[in-house]
Amino acid sequence: MSAQAGTAIIGGGIVGLCVALGLAARGHEVLVLDGRDGDMRASQGNFGLVWLQGKGAGYAPYARWSFQAVQAWPDFAKRLSGLVDVDLALCQQGGYEFFTDAAEYEAFGHDLHRQANALDDRLSFELLNHADLAARLPGIGQRVVGASFCPLDGHVNPLRLHFALRQACLASGVRITGGASVVSVRPAGAGFALLDETGRQTRASRVVLCAGLGAAHLGPQLEFRAPIRAQRGELMITERVADRLPFLSSTIRQVDEGGLQIGGTKAETDCDTETTTTMVGLAQHAVAVWPRLADLRVLRSWAALRVMTPDGYPIYQRSADHPGAFLVTCHSGVTLAPLHATRLAEWIDGDPAAPDLEAFDERRFALS
Amino acid sequence: MSADLVIIGAGPAGMAAARVAAEGGLSVTLLDEQERAGGQIYRNVGAVAGRGWLGADYARGGALVQGLDHPGITHQPRATVWRIDARRGVIWSRDGQSHVSPAAHVLIATGAQERPVPFPGWTLPGLMPAGAAQILMKQSGMVPDEAILSGAGPLLYLVAAQMIAAGAPPVALVETPTAITHALPKLPRALFGLPTLIKGLGLIARIRAAGIPWYRGAADFRAETTEDGRIRFDFTTGKQSHSLTCGLLLTHLGVIPQSHLTRSMGLAHEYDAEQGAWRPTLDPWGQSSEPHVFVAGDGGGIGGAEAARAKGALAALAILHQAGKLDAAGRDRRAAPLRRALSRALSLRPFLDAAYSVPSAFLAPPDETIVCRCEEVTAGSIRKAACTGAEGLRLMRTSLRTGMGPCQGRMCETTVIGLIAEATDRPASTLGPGRIRTPVKPVTLAEIAALGPQPEETT
Amino acid sequence: MNAASRFRDAPGAAPRSLRLMLDGVPVLARPGESVAAALLAHSGGATRQTPVTGAGRAPYCMMGVCFDCLVTIDGHPNVQACMVSAREGMVIQRQIGARRLGDQP
Structure with missing residues (x-):
């Protein structure tokens, strides 16, 4: 069996589908090769934040890229809703970082000032001590020493985003093949030859590697360094609640169906199994932040793997050796989705109007 | 307090295992969700006298319950296990308090659940599984009033006979297509299964004698509520349409292993094509892919109460051997009669599985059927999503x-798999089992938080 | 909501000697039976409305699997009525839609 494609995208997660949608909108014929249902998928295990606070405090290009993404979200959501009848539940009404440790609170305040500098002070934020916070959120736990609040932060239903992107891609003429984990990709003639685990061959004139952690072994086949690693995040979801939680935070958020999602942990491992100790930590954190949550039932906890680069910022890499091959990898694929579906597609196309993404070149890791 | 062996589930397998293990010198903690030991099959058996109409098989459970009266056995009733942690032990809750029972060995004997029987209207008040009605008979002395029994399988005959004996005969028996003739070659060559078979024939004779209308080859189930709150049940037999009215519509299409706990531990599982369900992969002693974790009873594959009792005892012997309390020769000697009993108990199973296989309309029901009862997702939307890329359980869930509601997929997984299999023309065996995560039953944030960072133990 | 029960008592069944309240209405229960059983003996109607569409549901599996018997018992929302034994004086409410957050501690 074999297939032909103008552009083949390896990976049907949020990143891959955004790029596919962007290239399809630019008139390209696109094929997405997606893996098996049981593959590691950050797109189906994440927290759904459209988040700015703290992003790029130490790296101005990332601060600016994230800022643009957050600003672009409303239009992007409108564009998707024009393509498919799916409510993304986008809400950008500001979000909190809560701290139970005074030193961490203080350090984060410094980060926000650095981030604001990087953004020429377009980032507005507030730092609230416990008393200020308690005045604003009377249910806040005694152990919360302070919080930061950024009015630009928000969230979206990430599962519906993934679903909507798939439907939008299909509506835009993108072909999506599931159960097709790519095992090899190599330059062939003027393009590329891909082989998936079912034995199917695909020929494509361009290939964009959006395979998440899969890029670690596929990338080197196209002479990308792809220096990525897995970082586990654990999450929980509770039963539905009729009341609306009066805040959004980076660790506790209410999904639009009513359940509360709790998360934000980091562990350096590639095992995606939930652990008792982390569950305990998440539960203790949630109850410390908002004691009224204590009797909420957890329906499910899970773990998912972030795709991390050495410095935590994205890699957007055009192959020098094999023109037409691209590597796109990052965490925060939800926040960055609007840019991946527009500006990144321009960049892949070599459009003169495309942004300069030199700062996200993976050769930065060779220099350090 | 730490135990040598923690057993989860006080049905026939768990109770039999507890006794054998305790007699062999192990300290046993027996965790069970119910107030009284017995499991679903012997629900409430120790508590109530004067329920002769439930039959002699039910009363047999009494001896197993009495067997728990042993100084080595600590029975923890109303204990809901929600995680098994390799380091901490078995984590469970009662009355909003979490507990950890560390154990050198774990035996999972969580039994079966009824196979979901989805069709338009199955979520309405007034519809229940036949097994649920039987639980009400055993535990509450309540008998279905003006009920129809529908579906297939030996349990339907038993419930019908029990209802007749209790003076509340069913309005009708509506049986889906069976393949009894086709299954006849699977009858055991020896006469092992004969007593069970004769019992079954006796039940059928009682239903006939009571003059219960009996519809065979029924399909196209649909239920609606009438204005006065009763249930109108429409179905067809061949080209003929029927419409009956009843107070309660009871359905049954057999049982499947409860595998949420074993799956949540990441144990190896396999698809049993005859029974149309996944079960943990076990060796002949019930040992799972984790050496210190055993599974016995229907949770390891459907075999019924007598098989469960034998499997529980066999697992206990293997655990005694593993714990150094019984040498291999002693284990094997004591296992021999249990294996004969198990073989007898299972001898009819291939026949039953073949005779009462699940009609495909209940694996992939009509579009308007609510498949996921918690999230109210219809078969039609699942079909549509399957055709646009949601080709697996997880993609469908997301x-x-x-499967995202409180039942955690227990009521919809078999149907979601059936629908994806139909839409993508793949065998069900390639589509599961779904990944189960902690907690296996919903538990509060406070109960999780109370476990603390360090392993703790409580009794 | 108060359709006649779909069950009757078996011969020799013990008397219903416990008194529970369901949304302000007395419900009688037999010692040893579950709250769900008592509710089914009381009425054939819905004991909850789903959070998704508000559809009426009643106890279904009776063994803790389906979560269709969720009610509020003594102030605790979303409790599986089939897993709790009836006790004298229990105050039960039908679970209407999603639960509320607990009171301010």
């Missing part, structure tokens, strides 16, 4: 929320 697309439509199937």
